Amino acid sequence: MSLTRVQQISISLDGFATGDGQSRDAPFGHAGERLHEWMFATRWWHEREGEPGGTGGIDDTFLRQFATGIGAELMGAGKFGPPGWHEDPDWKGWWGANPPFHTPVFILTHHRRPPIEMDGGTTFHFIDAPPAKALEAAREAAGGQDVRIGGGPTIIREFLAARLIDHMHIAVVPILLGRGVSIWQGLEGLENDYDIEATSSPSGVTHITFTRAGL
Amino acid sequence: MSLTRVQQISISLDGFATGDGQSRDAPFGHAGERLHEWMFATRWWHEREGEPGGTGGIDDTFLRQFATGIGAELMGAGKFGPPGWHEDPDWKGWWGANPPFHTPVFILTHHRRPPIEMDGGTTFHFIDAPPAKALEAAREAAGGQDVRIGGGPTIIREFLAARLIDHMHIAVVPILLGRGVSIWQGLEGLENDYDIEATSSPSGVTHITFTRAGL
Numbered sequence: 001m002s003l004t005r006v007q008q009i010s011i012s013l014d015g016f017a018t019g020d021g022q023s024r025d026a027p028f029g030h031a032g033e034r035l036h037e038w039m040f041a042t043r044w045w046h047e048r049e050g051e052p053g054g055t056g057g058i059d060d061t062f063l064r065q066f067a068t069g070i071g072a073e074l075m076g077a078g079k080f081g082p083p084g085w086h087e088d089p090d091w092k093g094w095w096g097a098n099p100p101f102h103t104p105v106f107i108l109t110h111h112r113r114p115p116i117e118m119d120g121g122t123t124f125h126f127i128d129a130p131p132a133k134a135l136e137a138a139r140e141a142a143g144g145q146d147v148r149i150g151g152g153p154t155i156i157r158e159f160l161a162a163r164l165i166d167h168m169h170i171a172v173v174p175i176l177l178g179r180g181v182s183i184w185q186g187l188e189g190l191e192n193d194y195d196i197e198a199t200s201s202p203s204g205v206t207h208i209t210f211t212r213a214g215l
Numbered sequence: 216m217s218l219t220r221v222q223q224i225s226i227s228l229d230g231f232a233t234g235d236g237q238s239r240d241a242p243f244g245h246a247g248e249r250l251h252e253w254m255f256a257t258r259w260w261h262e263r264e265g266e267p268g269g270t271g272g273i274d275d276t277f278l279r280q281f282a283t284g285i286g287a288e289l290m291g292a293g294k295f296g297p298p299g300w301h302e303d304p305d306w307k308g309w310w311g312a313n314p315p316f317h318t319p320v321f322i323l324t325h326h327r328r329p330p331i332e333m334d335g336g337t338t339f340h341f342i343d344a345p346p347a348k349a350l351e352a353a354r355e356a357a358g359g360q361d362v363r364i365g366g367g368p369t370i371i372r373e374f375l376a377a378r379l380i381d382h383m384h385i386a387v388v389p390i391l392l393g394r395g396v397s398i399w400q401g402l403e404g405l406e407n408d409y410d411i412e413a414t415s416s417p418s419g420v421t422h423i424t425f426t427r428a429g430l
Contacts, residue, residue, distance in 0.1 A: 013423070014399035015229055174411035174423070178403025184229035188393025196228075196389035198415040206413045206421050208228070208389070 002139055003146045003215075006156055006168035007066045009183065010035040010205075013172060016180035017153035024082040027094060029180060035173050038205045039063060048100065058201040062169060071142025073101050074134055076155035077109040080124075086111035093124065101150075104141040108134050108155060131155075131162050153181045160187055168194075168210040217354055218361045218430075221371055221383035222281045224398065225250040225420075228387060231395035232368035239297040242309060244395060250388050253420045254278060263315065273416040277384060286357025288316050289349055291370035292324040295339075301326035308339065316365075319356040323349050323370060346370075346377050368396045375402055383409075383425040 011017045012035065019031030028035060039045050043054035044063040054060065077086075085091045086109065093099055098119040106125045116124040125141075127134055138147045149159050159165050170183070194210040201207065226232045227250065234246030243250060254260050258269035259278040269275065292301075300306045301324065308314055313334040321340045331339040340356075342349055353362045364374050374380050385398070409425040416422065 013230075014397075014402070172413070172421075174406060174413060176399060176402050176405045178401065182229075184391060186393065187229070187391045190391045191389060196419060198387075198389060198419060198421045200413040200415040200421060204411060204413060206387075206415060 002071070002142060002144055003166040004135060004139075004149060004159070004164055005070070005146050006149050006151075006159075006165055006170075007070075008039070008063060008169055008171055009151055009153070009156060010038070010171045010173055011153075011183050012175050012177040012180075014176050014178065015182045015184045016177040017151065017156075017183045019177050019180040022078070022082060027082065031177050031180060034175055038171065038173060038201075038203045041203065055203070058199060058207065059171075059203050059205060062171070062207050065169065066148075067102065069146050070103060070148045071145025072103050072138040073105045073148045073150045074138040074155075075105060075107055075150035076152050077107060077111070078154060079150055079152045080107045080109070086113075089113075092116055092118065098122075104138070105150075106134060106138045106141070131158050131164060135159075135164060153183045156183060157186065160190060163193060165210070166212045166215055170208045170210075172206040172208060174204045217286070217357060217359055218381040219350060219354075219364060219374070219379055220285070220361050221364050221366075221374075221380055221385075222285075223254070223278055223384055223386060224366055224368070224371060225253070225386045225388055226368075226398050227390050227392040227395075229391050229393065230397045230399045231392040232366065232371075232398045234392050234395040237293070237297060242297065246392050246395060249390055253386065253388060253416075253418045256418065270418070273414060273422065274386075274418050274420060277386070277422050280384065281363075282317065284361050285318060285363045286360025287318050287353040288320045288363045288365045289353040289370075290320060290322055290365035291367050292322060292326070293369060294365060294367045295322045295324070301328075304328075307331055307333065313337075319353070320365075321349060321353045321356070346373050346379060350374075350379060368398045371398060372401065375405060378408060380425070381427045381430055385423045385425075387421040387423060389419045 019029030021029040041055050042060040043056050044060050046054035080093055081091050099122040102121040104123050106127055109126050110128050112126045197209050199207045234244030236244040256270050257275040258271050259275050261269035296306050314337040317336040319338050321342055324341055325343050327341045412424050414422045
């Protein structure tokens with residue numbers, strides 16, 4: 001069975017997955033990298049950067065689910081680039097020549113362009129479709145494996161509201177951003193459809209998992 | 216040293232400490248008692264109700280700090296009664312003849328009335344003063360012990376914004392209320408003044424403590 005999953009979306013205590021004022025120089029706006037410092041400390045991150053060391057506990061364990069069993073990613077236009085990226089014909093995402101996806105990646109955007117093949121197995125596809133339809137395309141490309149909904153918060157909220165997510169991992173970071181894009185807005189009663197577990201880490205982060213009830 | 220503390224304020228994942236539509240029949244609005252069910256399961260709560268049984272783990276341990284070392288409580292008008300309580304001369308709070316405070320309790324309100332002495336050591340005082348001034352009055356009544364800021368969320372936010380809180384215990388309950396009164400609004404950067412720890416419980420609740428840095 002091919003699931004639809006969200007992995008390692010980091011949010012502040014007040015629920016913001018990205019800050020205010022996103023730009024090419026500040027992909028997460030005024031949040032900077034503060035939502036992701038817990039990741040940089042792990043072995044998983046160090047390996048990805050080709051460096052030794054890093055922590056091997058709860059944080060690392062959750063991060064290792066990022067690629068496991070994933071056959072495709074579906075992301076929102078706001079994750080692929082800063083506001084206005086579609087006006088730059090050379091924009092190929094934030095991640096350099098070898099993006100960390102290594103699967104087909106579908107970008108939901110009104111600004112379609114031909115697919116871009118990157119190093120390491122990542123191909124960017126640009127589609128203009130409603131959530132359920134886009135998910136079908138990603139599912140087909142995933143070849144029986146799971147589809148990761150990669151964010152940002154707006155697309156995750158849309159997929160949650162449409163009850164299209166089977167499993168979600170959120171990392172709550174103990175900071176208060178005060179402003180930005182909320183992951184929770186408009187999702188009253190979401191707990192009725194999911195089994196929710198919380199696991200706090202010595203790093204200060206709390207991992208929250210949502211598993212669709214009865215799955 | 217007499218500290219200013221917040222104990223066991225329960226909030227939803229999306230940060231609401233009380234729901235929408237508070238009334239005499241629904242003190243927490245559409246949230247009902249869903250924010251407090253974790254408390255009802257503990258030994259601490261059972262003892263308070265004169266019943267045997269209850270859990271004795273992390274949740275219970277945090278709850279036992281409620282009265283420990285507290286000499287007075289300061290609460291907002293919205294905690295003392297439903298909207299319009301000041302128009303009822305017989306209103307003496309939600310808690311019956313023997314309220315669970317057992318200390319002087321200061322109610323911040325524009326509608327002053329004479330003190331009300333209740334059973335069990337609780338006396339309600341009604342004061343109309345800015346936060347720091349009200350805190351002075353409660354501190355004096357606390358006789359060297361700590362002052363608890365009892366809520367609701369609006370007064371806690373005010374005291375946090377004024378950096379008047381030394382220690383705070385928040386319990387995050389895994390539900391999404393969607394609407395209500397937020398505990399976090401307008402507190403960007405609060406983490407700079409506090410050491411923050413998170414401890415998840417088997418009940419699903421995550422306890423978050425804020426301790427003023429350097430305390």
